[in-house]
Amino acid sequence: MNTRQTLVERCSALFEDLSFGASRAWKDAQPGRKVVAYMPVYVPRELIHAAGMLPLGILGAGESLEVIHGDAYYQSYICRIPRSTLELGITGRLDFVEGFLFPSICDVIRNLSGIWKLQFPDVYVRYFDVPQNYVDGIGGSYYRRELEELKEGLEHLAGRLITPEALRASITLYNENRRLIAGLYALRTERPWQVPSSELYLVVRAGMVLPVEDHNQLLKDYHAAAVEEELPIRDKSRIVLSGVFCEQPPLSLIKAIEMAGCYIVDDDFMLITRWLLQDVPLDGDPLQNLVDAFLHHSAETSAKYQPEAKLKGQYLVDAVKGTKAEGVIFAAPSFCDPALLERPMLQTKLDATLVPHIGFKYAENSGQMQPVREQAGTFADSIKLWSNP
Amino acid sequence: MTAADIVKEPSMLKQKEMIAHNYDLLTSAEARGQKVASTFVPGNLNELIRCFGLLNNLPEINAIQNGMRQLSGDYILEAEKRGHSEDVCTYVKADLGMMAKGNLAPNGKPLPKPDVLLLSYTGCFTFMKWFELVREQYQCPTIMLQVPYQGDGQITQNMRDYIVKQLKEEVIPTLEKVSGVKFDIDRLREHLAASAKAEDDLVWVLETGKLKPSPIDAYFGGVYYIGPIFTAFRGTQDAIDYYRLLRQEIEARIAAGLGPITPEGTMAKQKYRLVVEGPPNWTSFRELWKMFYDEGAVVVASTYTKVGGTYDLGFRHDPNHPLESLADYCLGCYTNRNLPQRVDLLQKYLTEYEADGLLINSIKSCNSFSAGQLMMMRTLERRTGKPGAFIETDLVDPRYFSAANVKNRLESYFQMIDQKRKVAATTGVHA
Ligand code: SF4
Numbered sequence: 017m018n019t020r021q022t023l024v025e026r027c028s029a030l031f032e033d034l035s036f037g038a039s040r041a042w043k044d045a046q047p048g049r050k051v052v053a054y055m056p057v058y059v060p061r062e063l064i065h066a067a068g069m070l071p072l073g074i075l076g077a078g079e080s081l082e083v084i085h086g087d088a089y090y091q092s093y094i095c096r097i098p099r100s101t102l103e104l105g106i107t108g109r110l111d112f113v114e115g116f117l118f119p120s121i122c123d124v125i126r127n128l129s130g131i132w133k134l135q136f137p138d139v140y141v142r143y144f145d146v147p148q149n150y151v152d153g154i155g156g157s158y159y160r161r162e163l164e165e166l167k168e169g170l171e172h173l174a175g176r177l178i179t180p181e182a183l184r185a186s187i188t189l190y191n192e193n194r195r196l197i198a199g200l201y202a203l204r205t206e207r208p209w210q211v212p213s214s215e216l217y218l219v220v221r222a223g224m225v226l227p228v229e230d231h232n233q234l235l236k237d238y239h240a241a242a243v244e245e246e247l248p249i250r251d252k253s254r255i256v257l258s259g260v261f262c263e264q265p266p267l268s269l270i271k272a273i274e275m276a277g278c279y280i281v282d283d284d285f286m287l288i289t290r291w292l293l294q295d296v297p298l299d300g301d302p303l304q305n306l307v308d309a310f311l312h313h314s315a316e317t318s319a320k321y322q323p324e325a326k327l328k329g330q331y332l333v334d335a336v337k338g339t340k341a342e343g344v345i346f347a348a349p350s351f352c353d354p355a356l357l358e359r360p361m362l363q364t365k366l367d368a369t370l371v372p373h374i375g376f377k378y379a380e381n382s383g384q385m386q387p388v389r390e391q392a393g394t395f396a397d398s399i400k401l402w403s404n405p
Numbered sequence: 406m407t408a409a410d411i412v413k414e415p416s417m418l419k420q421k422e423m424i425a426h427n428y429d430l431l432t433s434a435e436a437r438g439q440k441v442a443s444t445f446v447p448g449n450l451n452e453l454i455r456c457f458g459l460l461n462n463l464p465e466i467n468a469i470q471n472g473m474r475q476l477s478g479d480y481i482l483e484a485e486k487r488g489h490s491e492d493v494c495t496y497v498k499a500d501l502g503m504m505a506k507g508n509l510a511p512n513g514k515p516l517p518k519p520d521v522l523l524l525s526y527t528g529c530f531t532f533m534k535w536f537e538l539v540r541e542q543y544q545c546p547t548i549m550l551q552v553p554y555q556g557d558g559q560i561t562q563n564m565r566d567y568i569v570k571q572l573k574e575e576v577i578p579t580l581e582k583v584s585g586v587k588f589d590i591d592r593l594r595e596h597l598a599a600s601a602k603a604e605d606d607l608v609w610v611l612e613t614g615k616l617k618p619s620p621i622d623a624y625f626g627g628v629y630y631i632g633p634i635f636t637a638f639r640g641t642q643d644a645i646d647y648y649r650l651l652r653q654e655i656e657a658r659i660a661a662g663l664g665p666i667t668p669e670g671t672m673a674k675q676k677y678r679l680v681v682e683g684p685p686n687w688t689s690f691r692e693l694w695k696m697f698y699d700e701g702a703v704v705v706a707s708t709y710t711k712v713g714g715t716y717d718l719g720f721r722h723d724p725n726h727p728l729e730s731l732a733d734y735c736l737g738c739y740t741n742r743n744l745p746q747r748v749d750l751l752q753k754y755l756t757e758y759e760a761d762g763l764l765i766n767s768i769k770s771c772n773s774f775s776a777g778q779l780m781m782m783r784t785l786e787r788r789t790g791k792p793g794a795f796i797e798t799d800l801v802d803p804r805y806f807s808a809a810n811v812k813n814r815l816e817s818y819f820q821m822i823d824q825k826r827k828v829a830a831t832t833g834v835h836a
Pocket residue numbers: 095096097098121122123124125262263349351352353354355
């Protein structure tokens with residue numbers, strides 16, 4: 017039976033499996049299948065899928081893998097995700113991956129694309145550059161050509177062409193995936209006690225390793241289960257979690273925040289699943305539709321340039337308003353330039369609208385949750401105090 | 406010989422004058438009604454900026470100046486006090502801290518508020534955040550010029566077209582609006598032709614590192630040599646004159662069989678020839694340099710002197726293809742090249758400059774340079790058989806310069822090179 021518990025247990029097993037058994041099983045089910053990995057925050061998974069390959073999201077190795085080789089590649093003042101990702105590669109855990117896309121999020125991931133080229137010369141490695149100019153005839157034309165090049169590369173890897181029909185079919189599936197995830201996020205915003213964030217995280221994260229068809233079913237099942245089984249309402253503060261878009265905090269950190277008296281009502285985990293904010297249209301040229309969606313209907317994060325000075329940071333204010341949150345917790349990986357450089361600008365914006373906030377740093381293998389519990393607990397209490405004078 | 410005894414060569418005096426004059430122009434710009442663009446070093450569009458009569462203010466150069474004058478530490482603390490993380494690039498914090506503390510130029514006068522922020526971010530994402538942060542304070546027009554990264558180790562036509570389009574449709578029209586000056590492509594051509602002349606001489610100078618003894622130090626001395634071309638002077642007669650002078654001085658040094666000039670006079674013995682990767686440390690620049698020349702270590706080639714253009718690989722600003730050549734310039738800067746290209750370039754230096762080994766100065770602040778350097782070092786050791794060494798410092802944060810650690814590392818590195826030589830001498834096998 018698909019109870020909440022069995023579903024979460026399944027997702028948890030997927031999360032903990034650093035050999036990516038589910039993705040390997042998909043690959044082994046038919047000869048000739050190929051897998052293309054990608055890193056945060058956004059790549060057009062539709063193109064990989066339309067070439068008949070499995071997109072596999074790699075978000076580091078979490079807290080359980082001991083990093084032995086990776087540390088020899090990275091100085092101590094560089095975040096952890098590149099070293100643990102490299103560890104996954106060097107220890108053969110990604111030996112079933114034929115392609116790897118490194119999106120333009122920061123200099124670390126950018127340079128990791130070069131390391132991968134040197135270390136794994138047989139893998140199709142592509143640094144996936146996206147425009148920071150959102151004008152159709154400028155950034156749009158550039159991006160269109162980049163997508164065409166990516167498409168050609170993927171076609172070559174897959175040994176087959178990506179037809180417009182296949183791409184439309186993939187877009188349909190990913191539109192559904194985005195809708196289902198948006199639905200779960202909306203449910204959590206509305207009734208956060210029904211959808212604990214530590215569960216939602218695992219359920220969405222399963223989409224990094226499962227084929228989209230399976231993930232869509234999983235999302236539906238979990239939604240149904242979450243609505244069905246009433247959980248007790250607690251007196252917690254509603255907060256938005258910001259800065260967790262790349263290296264992931266340990267699951268215990270999400271739990272610690274929740275246990276300390278916070279309902280996380282919005283976050284920036286796995287932005288790829290919520291990057292495109294509307295359905296990508298199916299009529300017309302599907303590749304162009306992906307371009308247009310990226311340019312005009314995509315989520316904002318610190319890896320993106322905001323051309324309008326007055327709109328800088330507005331996305332977070334909107335998230336707070338839209339979810340009726342009472343405060344923001346900034347959690348960023350140590351040494352994460354995009355998140356830590358963005359934070360002061362976001363804080364200024366929140367201060368101007370009197371939204372309280374706190375911030376701390378983490379690493380994917382942070383062990384000590386006591387300080388987080390204390391900080392988040394004090395924050396939750398102070399929110400209560402302010403809102404009930 | 407003490408530092409005070411050194412006779413400054415004419416090129417040094419010339420550069421000093423140029424820099425001082427430029428700061429005087431900057432700090433008097435408001436009073437004189439001249440407009441100012443703030444922009445970054447790698448991928449800067451100096452020739453274009455000059456077409457509009459704008460002055461060019463470069464925040465990294467201010468940070469370097471403040472680093473060398475021991476002011477950056479306080480500025481960084483100020484920025485951290487204002488909520489900036491200890492983990493991020495210290496150039497950014499030195500700049501923001503300086504703004505918070507009066508924004509004083511080295512001449513003691515306040516720098517002007519920029520009329521435009523020209524954000525051409527080449528080779529590093531931090532630039533983008535940096536100007537978003539600065540923009541908050543100045544509220545002036547900001548132009549973004551995105552330069553795609555050479556992810557696959559080549560410049561594609563799509564990348565070039567994208568930059569040219571941005572120049573034509575966004576950068577130039579906004580600069581026209583800000584300055585009130587109409588764009589004249591012939592003026593740009595003239596500036597580009599002037600750039601190319603100076604670039605020829607710069608390359609000649611840098612390549613003298615191949616000689617034995619080397620008449621230059623291509624890292625500690627090199628950062629002075631790149632000064633005019635990397636900053637506000639590319640495309641000017643001043644730059645042409647500076648590089649002509651410099652070239653003549655080095656020609657004279659070669660003729661006399663002399664080594665590079667150091668703060669303590671001409672370097673006599675050259676025991677070790679090194680290639681250096683990574684930016685220098687600015688807060689203890691002299692101290693670090695001394696650790697090299699005291700041991701007879703001369704840097705024959707470096708990558709830092711290529712962050713503002715890889716002219717030694719053949720690129721020249723080209724008056725016949727003005728916008729395309731600006732695009733190629735931005736695309737080709739050192740940190741816009743992917744890691745395999747960076748490794749190849751270092752390998753070329755190690756071989757062509759007949760270096761004993763590679764030294765990496767890994768900068769805590771700078772992910773763009775640093776993330777991947779250990780892998781680069783190992784790959785190069787494997788490919789060339791020459792030993793590599795790794796030191797860790799920062800750009801302008803004095804807290805991250807540990808003289809004792811660096812000195813120890815360097816000493817054992819030099820011993821390692823000695824040992825390699827001994828083995829080679831006894832076995833006849835050369836690395
Ligand atoms: S955690 Fe931050 S700095 Fe590290 S790779 Fe991700 S975005 Fe870059």
